[in-house]
Amino acid sequence: MSSTYKDIQRMTGLSLSTISKYFNGGNVKDENRRAIDRAVEKLDFHMNGFARGLKSRRSKTIGVLIPELNSTFNTSIIADIEDILRMHGYGIIVCDCHLNEQMEKEAFEFLLSKMVDGIITIPFDKTSEHLQLAKMRNVPVVLIDRLAAGYKTDAVIVDNAGAAEMAVKEFADNGHKNIAILCGPNRIYTMEARMNGFKEALLKNHLEMHDEYLVSTEMTISGGYEGTNRLLALKKPPTALLCANYEITLGAIIALNESGIRIPAEISVIGFDNLTLSRVVKPRLTIVVQPMREIAENAAKLMLDRLGSESLPGIRIVELNANLVRGESVLKLKD
Amino acid sequence: MSSTYKDIQRMTGLSLSTISKYFNGGNVKDENRRAIDRAVEKLDFHMNGFARGLKSRRSKTIGVLIPELNSTFNTSIIADIEDILRMHGYGIIVCDCHLNEQMEKEAFEFLLSKMVDGIITIPFDKTSEHLQLAKMRNVPVVLIDRLAAGYKTDAVIVDNAGAAEMAVKEFADNGHKNIAILCGPNRIYTMEARMNGFKEALLKNHLEMHDEYLVSTEMTISGGYEGTNRLLALKKPPTALLCANYEITLGAIIALNESGIRIPAEISVIGFDNLTLSRVVKPRLTIVVQPMREIAENAAKLMLDRLGSESLPGIRIVELNANLVRGESVLKLKD
DNA sequence: CTGTTAGCGCCTTCAT
C-alpha cells in the first residue's frame, strides 16, 4: 500500500491543501517545502494518478492508433511522437488495428475507455465514422496521412500526389518514357494518392500510360520483390521504376540485384521513405523522402496545442512536402 | 461533460449501488437491467476509468519499455503483445529509451507514474537497478530477452548461444571452416550471447577462430552492409557468414548482391530473425528464426497470470529455442 | 502562506 497526502500530513503536521499546493507549484514556505521533501523521501511517496485524474479529468496519456505496427513508416512516426510527447509528460497508448476497419473502430473506443486526453491516428477506414465518437467525448483528434471524409479535425498530411509527380518528373527529365510504378493497394489512402499523382504526372509530361507498368502489390518486401519480377517478365520491361514505399523499395532492390540487373544501367529506380537505405545501396538510390520527423513533430504539436488551450481556432491542417534526394540510380537517357 | 451514475439514477430511479452492481456483474432484476440499459444508451454513458481505478487500483494498462522502436524484432514483439493484451482488456503504454540507460530508468519511473498494472520490458541496462522501483510499488515485471542481474522476476528468454551454435554447426556440417559472424555491439545482451555461442561452437566443432571473422557492427542495415564489405575486403574472406539479427542480415544481402557475389556458390549465409525475408531472397535463405509470436504470447501470459492472482508461486522463467529453417544459402563443401 | 471543507465518480460494507 503506497503512501498518500495523509501520511505526509501526519509526518509534517501540514494540511492537505498545503501539500497539494506544494505538488502543484503553489507558494509554500521554504521550511515547509523541505519538510514535505523529507516526508516524500521517507515515505517513498508517489502521486496517485487516478485520484489526480478524477479531479483534473486528464490522464496525460495520448492514444495512438495505426493500421499496422509492422511498417517502418508507422513505427518511425510513433517513435518520434513518443519521444516528443514524453518530454511533455504524456505517455502513448498504442493500438494496431491490423488494417481492419472493424478493429479500428473497436480500438478507437478502447482508447477512449482508457481515458486518453487525445488521439493521434493514421486512419485506415475511408469513412472514419469512428472519429465522431471522440467529438462526443470532447477528445481532440489529430490525423496523420489523410483527412477523414466526414470529420473535420487537425491533421498533418503529405502531398503524396506531388511526391509521385516529383519522381516521374525526375525520370522524364532524364529522358525516360517507359516508367513503371510499384504501388500498394488502392484501398490505402496514400497509395491511391501516389498512384493518382503518378498517372497525372505522366500526362503532364506527355508520356504514354502503359497499364502493365502500373503494378499494385502488397506493401511488403515480398510485394516489392514479386512486383518487380512481374515487371521484369514483360516483353518490354520499363526503363524506370518508382517504388511507392519503403518495404516495396527494399523488395525491388533485392529482386533486381538477384536478377543481376544493374541500376541504373539497365533500369533506373527511385525509392521511397528511407534515407538510410538510400545511402546503403550502391549506387546511391535516388529517393523520395517523407519528412518523418516533421510529421511527428507537427502531429505532436497540434495535439499539445489543443490540450493546452481548451478553445483554439478552427481546424488546422499542416501539409508537408516530400523531397527528392538524388543519388545515382537514375540514368540519363540520350534521345 | 459526460454522464455518471447519478444521471442514470435520475433516469431510472435506482440507487447508485444497484447501478454499480449492474456494471460489475451483480444480481439485478431484469426489469431494472433494461432500464439501466436504456439510460446508458440515452445518456451515452461511459465508465470513468479514473474513478474506477481509484478504488480498484487497476488501470488495465501495461507498460512496455524497449531499448529502441526502430527495430523489427522489437516492434514485431510489441505488435503481438499489444494484440494479446488488448483481447484481455489491457492497453499498452509504450516507451522507447533509445539505447540509453539513463532514459531507461526515467521511462521506467514514467510508466509507474502512469499507474500501469505491470511492466513488460526488453531491458537494456545491464545492472537493471531500475527494476527495483517496480517491486517497491508492487508492480509485476516481465523481462524479455535477458534476465536482470540483481532482480529476480518472470522472464521469457531465448537460448541465444544455442541459436548461434545451431548456425555454426550447420556450416560445419557442410564442411565450412572459415566462418564469420556479423554481430551487434557487445553491450547488447543478446548480441553478446550470440557472439559467445558462436565462439564456443567453433571450439565444439574443432574449428579455428579467426579474429578478423568476428565483426562487431551496428544493428542496422548500414551496419550489416559495411561489416560485410569489411569481410569481403580481407585477403582471405570467409566462406560462411552468420548475420546476428534482421537488419544486419538485410545489409549483408544488399552488400553481397551489389558485389556480385553469389550465394551460396561464393559465400554461404545464414540470416537471423525474419522468416519473410528468407522466403523472398533467392536462393532461399537459411535462417535462424526466433519464435517471436511465442515470445510475445509467453510474456503476455506471464503478465496476465501475475495480475490474475495476487500471489503466484515464485519466479517463472520460460526459455524458448530458436529454430534453424533451412533454405539453399549454405553450400556443401567437398573435403 | 495555511487550513477547512466539499466534492470528483465509483465501489463497498451494512442494513433493509
Add this chain to the structure above:
DNA sequence: ATGAAGGCGCTAACAG
C-alpha cells in the same frame, strides 16, 4: 434484490 452512507486520494474554493 435494493438503498444509504462513507471513503478511495487529490484538488479547489473559501476563509483566515
